[in-house]
Amino acid sequence: MNNYIEKNILPLVEKPITYLGNEVNAVHKTPDADTIRFAFAFPDTYEVGMSHLGMKILYGLLNEQKDIWCERVFAPWVDMEAQLRSHNLPLYGLESMMPLNEYDFIGFTLQYEMSFTNILNMLELGHVSLLAKDRKDDEPFIIAGGPCAYNPEPLSDFVDFFVIGEAEELILELMDMYRSFKKSNGTRADYLKSIAGIQGVYVPCFYETTYDQATGLIKEFKPLIDGVPEKIKKQFIEDLDKAYYPDKIVMSYTETVHDRISFEIFRGCGRGCRFCQAGMIYRPTRERSIPTIQEKIEALIKATGYDEISLSSLSTGDYSEIQKLIDTLVKEYDGEKVGLSLPSLRIDSLSIDMLEQIQKVRKTGLTLAPEAGSQRMRDVINKGVTEENLLDTVRTAFEKGWGHVKLYFMIGLPGEALEDIEGIAVLGQKTVDEYYKLDRDVRNKNLKVVLSAASFVPKPFTPFQWMGQNTRQEFKDKQNHLKSKIKDRKISYSWHDSGVSYMEAVFARGDRRLGPVLLKAHEMGCRFDGWGEYFSLEKWMEAFAEVGVDPDFYALRNREYDEILPWDFIDIGVKKDYLIAENNKSREVITTPFCREHCSNCGIMEFKEGWKCND
């Protein structure tokens, strides 16, 4: 098969090099009968998937095990898919080019809802049964994890089991159970039963949901068999500093979305922005120490030859010793032409001096995320950033020679009024004004302020999880209103929504009844829904209509606090009562402090015995 694909198929597709699995640091093993074959599947293109940190961690971790060979598989681009289908060839794992259906496990990472149809498409292309209930004993187990697994229900028809939370430790335990299972001659169900009790594992076929006929609301969610937990507790790594981190990563030949070393300096975030799912599900915050970071980065640079390191986290400026860390790294790598970048900087934690220190090596534009235009709205969402913070920051940036500033906002936030929308335009104008206050010879010659507004999508496990999304018409009206308020030609405004955020809102807070819709959409040819050129709202609406499911029920409806939510059976450590309290505070425009400064008892302290935050 390898030779045939290489000679006759790859020359015909756009990016042949991404289907070969022969990159520097790719792992090749000589498998025997005992080797566990694991395909780590990213349901989007190679270029997107190769930028994903979680895959790098699990790929390295699994391949450290002698008897496990973890390979990669991505959603083939449409030209490659057409070739595979016309030659009747199966989708394969990149390293060994083995057909997907011959693996022991296929593990999908769920990074965004709009990749769900790609999962179905990849299974089909890999000749794997789409529905978990149809899978034979010789077919792979389909696993799924990642942020979207915190509401696993829309995918429960297709996935054999979900991993809720951080998988670095759990995955090895699951592999251990599989080793014993392989010796036992058991059935699929036997293996699933053997792992169903492990913290962080959710096996959907052992549970049942019933609905109220009249209202359509969930009546009950309960286990179908004995010995499986009623609530699924997430997993988290207590000592991140000691947790596995790869010292080499696979080097893509083609340019990827984030073509650099991405180093995770800490996990979790205690800011408590009320729209942010990551800020809740990844609690508690845990840091890696500076010596660990230094040592690992050193190894990664040696093994890859990359010339850029990005210090990643949910809010990089909140690292407790950020200045010291940057000083250390800049000192170490300045002479070697290795650039540093700091994504995800909060406006209030960001020091322009810090950025300038980095800019000495490499220059980039400045991106800031005030998220909302008015102070009232920023307090509603608990962003905790003031206009003064923002203007101080842009002023200093302009003084230091920056000319290109991008500001990110959301529209359609709960309780939003037209004044809040107008605030976005006002903030853009004030930013421009700061620039013109400066002397000509100080400031950059080219000023460009970009305002970018995304449509708000309510997510599970956030204080806004009960809130309905704006209708598409409401979004449109608000966008047009905002546009009409932008007068300055130095300000450009970007907004794009073809209905994608509506679909996201449906699947983010959907339940098991969406399974048939996904299947229908897949049959109708939906895939790469995150890609503007392939997303079709019309097709999706047709799929909903055919299956008889109303998408508005999931996206637009305000839910009551006492409604059983599809994800209520998952315990992330942050209590529901806390989320309710936060929602109530948002209605009264009361903010909640950064948890490092004042603990608001979100629940994570009681979640694991002996755990103490900020210790």
Next chain:
Amino acid sequence: MIKMQYQFKRTNELRFLSHLDQQRLFQRAFRRSDMQVDYSLGFNPHPKMAFALAMSVGLTSDCEYGDVMLTDDISCEAFIERMNAVLPQGLEIVSARILEEGHPSLSASLLKSHYQLKVKLSDTVSKETLSKAFQTYLDYPEILMKKRNKKGKLIEKNIRPFIESILLNQEETTEEAATIEMFLNYIEQQCVKPELILSSINEQVNDLFIIDPTIQIHRKNLMLLED
């Protein structure tokens, strides 16, 4: 400071690299091998390195050239050894030499390429027919080909001077696929792509070859001015 010129080959495993991919690959390989590469000044420092030719996607080659400025004195043998230790399978440095200052740049030294092409035949044709077709083609005093100039305008260009010879590889040619040896000249750093010559033969002489991306093109030799 030294200018290291190296000859390398690219085999099947990495024939799908684009020129940009390959540049990036070498850049990173220099870092992994701890080579002390000289960088350009400015906000976006770039390593001082160049290739004789941009390799197209799909091309394999026994003979490619690159050069790189190094800030420390290193022997050619050490350069080859350290680079080959970090280069992936599919790329290999064959030889290297340190250039004197004032040596002409690689792109200015291009003389001639020897290509070997494997191409599927559109019909069963005898080896004699193929050889005859090449002869007929080469006997034309002028061969015009439509090309886009730098402004994007379509112009006709005589490509005959770029072609030194086209020969059929008798041993490797089968009924389905021909193996062809082509010797092509560089004139003022310009050349003609070998697969375009096959299309041109299809047009000017006889429809013999199936022109599609599965044509295999291999460079056996690249001759530089001084050699």
